[in-house]
Amino acid sequence: MQITRLKGLKPLLVKDDVLWVSKGxxxxxxxxGCKTFEKVGTYKLSLIDKFKNINRLSxxxxxxxxxxxQVLPDNSYIGLxxxxxxxxxxxxxKFKTVFKIPRGSRPLNICSFPNGNLFFGEYFSNQNRSEVHIYGSFDYGETWRKVYTFPENSIRHVHGIYYDPHRKGAWVLTGDIKEECQILFTDDEFESLNTVLKGSQMVRAVSIIPMKEKVIIPTDTPLEKNFIQVFYPDTMRLNAVHQIEGSAFYCSQFDSSLVVSTVVEPSEVNKSKYAKIYISKDGEEWRELYSRHKDCWHLKYFQYSALMLxxxxxxxxxxxxxGQGIRRDDGCLLIFNK
Structure with a gap:
């Protein structure tokens, strides 16, 4: 597989043959295939933020x-x-602010439904285990409101919300310990939210891949060994199919392949210093596609080393x-061409 590197470009979204990237x-x-680029829009920084944005390390x-x-049905864009x-x-x-995040620096993702409705779950430290909200927008991101609330002492925060085109609803992933680790599902845009799996690090996840008959669930835990798992909703069977060397933060699909990538994070159990990409054709058998060693900068301050998808x-x-925080590839768009 041929690999091309483009410095300074970050891939954000792929739909069929179109790739959206950010440059600052x-x-x-x-x-x-990245031969030519067309400008979509820019966000104007404050003077302080311009200083913070001065180089790659800052x-x-x-x-x-x-x-x-996210690209909406009317061809407008929502950015985070x-x-x-x-x-x-x-x-x-021009990108303009439509909503200021009340708690935490930002959610880990924004979920877009085919009708243009948008949802995100709060991600913040929440040491006191206060209630946690899911926000939604029903006017293409112009306004936002709370659509669901987890009661206090039920979860720490929301790891992600992902639309499932096969089941016409969305999966919600929460953490971090014991009963806080949950995988939930809504088929009515958060009028209701049903718990599907809960109660162990094996259901602690940040990203998933919904498929027609199964769901790929890679784990995200610094407390135990991590695995790529296959979940069958019809039978409620959850199978660990491949051990991975770190927490899985990112999932993607291309051609007929499934892809999962890991990060390097502080852990007494997962001690690998390599961020890795794993690939599969069927979700059952996986192999390592690419690996890069973390760079010299501190994980806490300069972000976890990752191969982001x-x-x-x-x-x-x-x-x-x-590439983020890894040798040779930090700050680079990586293009893997079969």
């Missing part, structure tokens, strides 16, 4: 840049940066990834 606070798109320290992007949700209308090239349902044969 500018969003670009390409439909020709961007890592202050968690700068775009972290998530530290502390804010942004919107760029289809007749504009964009949100993707990519029908072509190109896999995109992004």
């Amino acid at each position: 606070y500018k969003v670009l798109k390409t439909g020709d 961007r890592r320290l202050f968690r700068m840049g775009f972290h998530n992007l 940066i530290k502390g804010r949700i942004l919107k760029c209308n289809n007749n504009s090239n 964009p949100q993707a349902i990519n029908r072509n044969s190109i896999l995109y990834a992004y």
Whole structure:
């Protein structure tokens, strides 16, 4: 597999042949495998944020840049940066703030439904285990409101919300310990939310891959060994199929392949210093595709070392990834071409 590196570009979203990337606070798109790029929009930084964004190391320290992007049915865009949700209308090239995150620096993702409705779950330290909210928008991101609340002492925070096109609903992932680890499902946009799995580190996850007859659930735990698992909703069977060397933060799909990537984080159990990408054709058998050693900078301050994967349902044969805190590839868009 041929690998191309493009410095300074971060992949955010893939839909069929189109890739959206960020370069600082500018969003670009390409439909020709990164040969040419078209500007989508920019976000104007304050003077203080311009200082924080001055180089790659400061961007890592202050968690700068775009972290998530959604394209809505009217061709407008929703972006996620530290502390804010942004919107760029289809007749504009400017991202504007539409919502300030009340608690925590930002959610780990924003979930988009086919009708354009949007949801995110709060992700903050929550040492006191206060109630945790899920927010939704029903007007293409213009306004946001609470749509569901986890009561106090039930969870620590929400790890992610993911739309399932096969079951016409969304999976909600929560953590961090014991009964706080839950995988839930809603088929009515949070009018109700039903617990499917709970109660162990084996159901502590950050990202998943919904499939027609099963769901790929890789674990995210510093407390135990991590595994890629296959869950069969019809029978409630959960099988660990492949051990991985670190917590899995990212999942993606390209061509007919499934992809999971791990991070390097502080752990007494998972001591690997390598971020890795694993690949599978069927979700049952996995192999290591790519591996990179963490760089010299402290994980706590300069972010976990990772091979980040964009949100993707990519029908072509190109896999995109992004190096964070790893040797050689830090700050690079990685293009894996079959």
